[in-house]
Amino acid sequence: MAHVLPRASIFRRFGTFPVALAGQKWRIEKGMARSGNEYGPLTDLPDWSYADGRPAPESKAKVIRKRRQEHLAERIKTLLDDEQQAV
Structure with a gap:
């Protein structure tokens, strides 16, 4: 007769x-x-890019990332300008 393991011991449980x-x-x-x-x-x-050298269209994720970076840069510039005016 084949040895049968309990179900819990077959699968290891661990968090990710x-x-x-x-x-x-x-x-x-x-x-x-x-x-x-x-x-x-x-x-x-x-x-990737096209064989003739044209760049590929930007992905949605890249457009979103670029907008966030531009917004962050504008915010930093605004805060630095405010700090300069306060001094």
Whole structure:
């Protein structure tokens, strides 16, 4: 007769939370982004281009990222201008 394992011992149960944070602390300590896909060449450069050299259309995610960065830059400029006027 075949040995049958209880169902609980067949499947390991573990959380994914620590896995999601793997390396995050190290990257932040080194002055890098929290994850490898927040900014950098793999995120900022296009994935492909046409054979004749024309660039590919921007993805929705890239357009959203660009708008957020522009908004953040405007906010920083406004705050720095306010600080200069206060001094």
